[in-house]
Structures are given as structure tokens and as C-alpha cells.
Amino acid sequence: MNLLSVSNLHVNFHMKERELAALIDVSFTLNRGERIAIVGESGAGKSVLGFSIVNLIGKPGYIHSGSIKLEDKELTSMNARQLQAIRGKRIAMIFQDPMMTLNPVLTIGDQLVEAIRNHTKISYKDARSIAIEKLHHVQIASPEKRFDQYPHELSGGMRQRVIIASVLLLNPDIIIADEPTTALDVTIQAEILQLLLAICRDNGVALVLISHDLGVVSKVAERTLVMYAGQIVEEGPTLEIINDPQHPYTQGLLNALPQMTLPGQRLNQIQGSMPSLAERPSGCAFHPRCPYATQKCKQQQPDFIYSGVSSVACFLVEDMLNEFADHDQEAQ
Amino acid sequence: MKYPKKDLIQPMSGSRWQHIWSGFVGDKLAVMALIIFAFYCIVALLAPLVAPYDVKDPAFMDLMNAEIAPMWISGDPRFLFGTDAQGRDLLSVILYGTRLSLTIGLCAVLIQATLGICIGLAAGYLGGRIDNFLMRCADIQLSFSNMMVAIVFLAIFQSLFGVAMYQQLAMVMLILVIGLTEWPLFARTIRASVLAERQKEYVDAARVMGLSSKRIMFRHILPNTLSPVLVIFTVQIANAIVAEAALSFLGLGMPATEPSLGSLISAGFAYMFAGSWWICVLPSMTLIILILVMNLLGDWLRDHLNPRTYKD
């Protein structure tokens, strides 16, 4: 059985005038101990997807339809109390900006211990020793001292370590990391990423890494989902996707990586920008920015097909596959 | 969504005001508040024409008519709102009182605004030590409540001039004291706006073109700080009217011979225990409704013009 399976998830934003679709028909699965990545530009709905898994989208967003199953338990129909038992204990989250994620008026220790004591009946003393052990685990020097400090006394990288420690406290099955390194210095980014990877591998924790950076993703995730305008447009093993991207959007993302350009050359940006929720184009949402767009792309939504490399929703790929198939038939 | 777009707010254009206006017409509460406020203004302006009696007429005060209940109770058709302890028609007195309260409020806030805008512009534009000093003054001024400062100063002036002399000067003193004590609110908001506007390119552009700093300030920055000033202006008039009423209530404001709403309420309070509640309650209601609609308008403006106003 899959550890987590999301199927046909629709998330809407309830605005004054109308409903805006933030996620459209999103489906994917996650196995125990697997590391997947969700990639896309900002505004693609990656974070919404991450938050909707634990039903924390925040107003005015809400889950319109679809199902999210943790093993055999349906998360979308759970009440607040049942969700509380899942959050932190089975599915934990790491947020983007470590500067904003810790409560400024509570000590590090307070915030760690409360997470443990909230889910398990254990004395403060035991909780404290677990917390200090985990702080040690994420390579924080002199954890006893840090335990009594306030967040503002720690650097950004240190805080992200504390957050990772707090996520590990209860040995969750899944960690959802929403751009965990974006707000950090480049030098610290790699350290934190290594730490996260090591922790997931050592403890068999499944990871959902949300990122806009394919470079980061390639180091960590086994499988990658590419999102555009609230939909998944391509899904497949990370290596394959990076070596042979099928969807024009994925190609664009890869080309835009600084590593892909020669020194002195202009960065290969994708033309245009992500449409806002209210101005979703018809047909394939990517068509206004797609160099290969045809009339068909403007009118119809492509279905998912397996290209031999990855699953992809694009008429271009579909047509090509059909052509190959025709050739094959002719050849026979 | 995570990376909010850079601040691209353009200087207020005609279409933006149009948009705000159409939003305003859609909001029933706001429209009602504006209509009531307009009604108050018109009535105050036309008080000499609208009032059933001339308050300056010596025959206006007639003790024979003292403490007649409003028409719907006493059935006396001469006095719609009844009469006060001196036999004055309450409706006429309230009309004139409203006129006086609004005038004092408006004038006081005009002083506040002029002072605050100049200080705010200077602080925000010149920056450095001047800015520091002016804002420190604003902090100290704000930490003393304006009401307390006003009470103290008016009390001092009253003892200084003697009650009789003071009563002749009351209106000017009220306007001055209320006007001079609340400038920091304007100054801080303007300063914040100026600091935000200064970052924008058109100020640099204007400077590059060789325009003087004074010219830049008044021609370019001032129009852009219009919306926060409008919000504070509305709310501050309401506050000034309340302050005036409170001071008059304490006997430090308008005298009973030339009553504002506050002094009417103050005079009426004594008769409440005697059962003549209307002398006190009707002016109170007039005042409450006036303040309420002004606060509603201010709230609406704050929500929809969305300027950078200070919370305190």
C-alpha cells in the first residue's frame, strides 16, 4: 500500500466575486521512505499542495474535492482533533523561512518540548532529554545552552536546524519541506540539504521536497513532479526528467538554470510569467508561453500519457508518440 | 504567491478615484453615513435659516417656557424637542450647538493638519537629526494624551484670564489648544508616506532634472500622501469634536450663553435627576450620531484607500 496517495485533488480559493481554482485534479503517490520533489515557478501551487496534505491551506483556500489518504486513512474527512493527531506525529512540515517559523517569544526548548508532550504522555524531563538529543542529532553545538535561548539569538541556518530537529522529535513517516533552503545563504543551503537528506535516509522517512530549483531537487529527490498553474504537467524519475525533459515547461525550467548557460551568455528565461489564478488561460495553461503551442493547445486540455521517460500532459509529446506509432505500423 | 510583487502603486489616477467611488456607492452603510454627515453639515451651515427661533433674540429665553418636554410627550407644537431650563427651544439650541461644534472641530483639525503636514514633510524629507528630534517630540507629545494637555492648558488659561474674560476667548482657545496638541498623528503618517515615496524613482528623476527639494516635496510627494491624510482628517475631526465637548462639559470650553453640544450636555446633566432627561439626552444623541457617522466614514476610507496609517 502507498504511504500517501493523493487523487483528483481540487483546491479552490473562495473569493468575494468567485471561486478560483488553485489546484486542479492533482494526483500522486508516495511510498514509504521515498523522496519526491514538487517543482515549479512561484505561483504554481506547490505550497498549496504541500499545505493541503495536512489541511492547513489557510483561508480563503479549501479542499473542494478529491482524496488524500495516509495509508488507509482519509485525511480530507477528518475532524480537527483527528488531524491534530496526524500533524507533527505522522506528517511533519518544514517551512520556507526559518526566521519566521519559530515563535519569537517562546524559547527553543519550549517549542520543542511542547511538540513532544502534545502527542505523547511523558514527563517534562524526558521530553527535554529527547529534545536535546535531537538538537545534537542536527549538529547543533552545546544543545543544552541553545535549549533555553530564544529564536532571535540563533542564526538562520541554526534555526532551520532547530526546525528540522523539532520535526524529527516524533519520528514522523513523512516530512513535507517547503523550500527549506531558499531563505538561507548559499553556503548553508548545501549543509541543510545534506542534513535533511541524511536524516531521511537514515530513518526511512519519506520526503516531499517543494522547490523551484531543479538543481536542489536533483541532489535529493528520487522522483519529481513538475507543476504549472495548479496542475501537474510532468512526473517521473528525477534523473530521467533532468536528462530528457518532455514537457516544454520542464525544458524551460532546466534551461533557465544558471548552470545551463555559458559565462557571459544571457540566462535562458522562459518568456512571460505564470498566470494568476484569476487569469487562467484556456486549454493547456502553458500555451501562451509555449514556443511550440498550436491551435489545439489553446482549446483542449492534454491528458497524461507515458512517454517512455515520464508521464507528461502535452499534445506535442502525444502527437510525437502517435507519429512514432504510425511509423511503426507503416514499417510493419 | 510567496513572493509578493514589488510595490507598484501608482500615484492616484482619475480611474482609481472612480473605482473607489463606485465601491463606495455599493456600500450601503457608508452611503448612509455620508448622507447623515452631509445632512449635519447642511443643517449646521444653514442653522440661522433652519432654526425655528432666533437664538440672538432676547425674547428667545423665556423662563415661562422652561423645561417643556419634547412635542411627542408634552404635545406642545411650539417646541419639537422641548425646551431647556432657561426656556430656550432645544431644537434651535442644538442646531446652533452643532454648528459651533463642527466649526471648532474643523478649524482645530485644519491647524493640526497644517502643522503636522509641514513637520512630517520636513522630518521625512530632510531626515537625519532633524527627523530624529521631531519624531522624539512627537513621541513625547503622543505619550501625554491630548485631552490631558488640553484640560491642563485650558484650566491654566481660565485661571489666568478669569472666567468672564475667558468665556469671550473660549472658542479661539479651544481651537488653538485642540489644534496644537494633536499634530503628531499627521506628522508621523506624512513622514511614513514621504519615506516610502522617496524610494520611488520619480523623486530621483525630479531631482536629476534639477528641481529644488521644496518643489519636489510639494508638487510630487504631497499629492501622493493625500489618501492617508484624508483618513486621519475625518477621524481627527470626530476626535476634535469629542475633545471640545469634553472640555465644554468640564466647564473649560464654550459658556452656557453660547453653547456647543458639550456645554448643552453639561448644562442638561443637572436636570436629569429632576426628570427633564431630554435637555441632556437629545444633545447627547446628536453628538453620538455625528461622531458615529464620522468614524464610519473614516473606517471606510481607511479600509478602501488603504493608506499607511499609524495604529495609535
Added chain:
Amino acid sequence: MVIFILRRLLQACFVMIIISLISFAIQDKLGDPVQQMVGMTVSQQERDQLRNELGLNDSFLSQYWRFAQGAIQGDLGTSYYYKEPALDVILDKLPATLELAFSAIFIIIIVAIPCGVWAAIKPKHPVSRLIMVVSSIGLSIPIFIVAILLVYVFSIELNLAPSFGRGETTNIFGVWESGFFTKDGLRHLLLPSMALAIALMPIFIRLIRAEMMEVLQSEYIRFAWSKGLSAPRIYFKHALKNTMLPVITVGGIQAGTLVAYTILTETIFQWPGMGFLFMDAVNRVDTPLVSAYLIVVGGIFVVTNTLVDLIYGLVNPTVRLASHGL
């Protein structure tokens, strides 16, 4: 921490010097002490001599210096009306005003915090809407009208509570006349403290709601939810403490308003406190009493503001570090 306190003290001294200058100027300019001391029969020459003896012909600064020295030793002049040291007269009335103010603050705390928090947690709930509508209207009702309405409804119409005076008091510690310990005293306290509380309440309810809503949007609250914490823990442990920081600051700013409002409340309810005394003194042109009141209130004011800053520092760990560093 030491620097922080020193800086506060310096600021306090500065404010006190300004206040004392103003009070001295009042005493100097208003009312001629010679006129007050001697009868009509005394000749001009004798008066001049008396003026010299009293030092009234010295320069402004040296007179102020004498005044300040006296003030530090607790000598703020003698009330013309009471013929007693002004400071004693005022301190005599201090308990009444403090009890009134504390009762009002107590009411505000126990009502405004739950209301503001509730309105922030459930913004669409009918009760929240009611709270907001009532506090919007309340913001528009000046305190003296609140007081008048309370008197009218509870005292005149329903006859539930007395509308003036302090009622029976008991003497505690030999110096403090308290109305807290008798039923009569509490009944008298009811309307004035309610009027004061109601007048200041809407600001705090609206502020607490706005701040709480902002805090609830923050990332650290979202993170707390993602840890699976219970709703009460998030609201009251994580959010409320952050909410209270700006509320404390505004509370400090409102201290001045509170003083002004006690004057109004005490006048309406004839509450025998400092504010009532002050208005009396103004009407009687009892200048030593007026200037003594200014100094005492200024002192209380400076102390409150310093206290508020200290409390802020205690609640907000960021401030504490800043003072460690210094």
C-alpha cells in the same frame, strides 16, 4: 539592563523638569501670594517688603531653583482653600483615584482580552460581529455621555447603584482609605469604574482583535498548527503573548487618556479623588493645588510609562537581549 534603566530615568527627569517648570510658571504668574497672605489694610510699602522677604523679586531661575528644592523635599506650597500643604491634600485623595483607575483597568483586562481574542479567532461568528458593532459604536460615545447614560439607567431609572460619592470606606495600613472592603464602597465604585472601563474598552478590543488576526496569519502560528498542537494552546500560548506586545505599548500611551478620563468621571460622579479636586482647585483658582496636582500626576505618569516599558521588556525577549548587549 542598567543602561536601559538609566536612559529611562534620564528621560523621566527631563519630563519632570518640564512639568515642574510649567507648574512653577503657573504659581508664579497666577495669584499673588502676598495678596493671599495679608489683608486689605496692609500698605504697599509693607507689601513690597514682604515680597522681598519671600524672594519674589529674585530672578525667575533662582525662584524656580528654590521651588524645585522645595518640591524634592515634598513641599509643593500651601493650598489657599484648605490651608494645608498642597501635597498632603492631594495625597489624601490619591487612594480614591487609584482605586477607581485600577478597577477600570481590571474590568478592561477581563473583558477586552476575551472579546478581542474571540473576535479574532472566529471573525464570522455572530457574537464576533456583535462585539465589533458594539465596540464601533462604543468608540463613538464620549466618556461623559457613557457616564450620563449609566447614571440615567442604573441610578435614576433602575435605582441599582448610587451615582455619586464614594460611600463607606475603611482605613487600611493607617494611611489608605479603601472602598474595596465594604459593600457600600463597592456599590459606589460600580458605576464610575464601569464608565471609565467602557470608554477605554473599544480601543483595546479593536486593537487586540486586529493584532491577534495579524499574528494568526504568521508563519510561526502555521508551523505550530503543523506540529499538531491543540487550538487553545496555539491561541493562548503562541498567539496571545505576541498579540499583547503592541497592546502593552498602546496601553502605555493610553495612560494619559486615563488620567484625563478620571477627571471627567470624577467630576460626573463627584468621586472624591484627585481629578475632582483638580477641577475644584481650577474653579477656586487655588494655584498651589493646581500646580501640585500637575507634579503628582506627572510623577505617576512617568512611573507608569517606565513600568510599561519594563513589562514590555519582560514579555519581549528581543528587548531583553538588546539590553544584555549594552
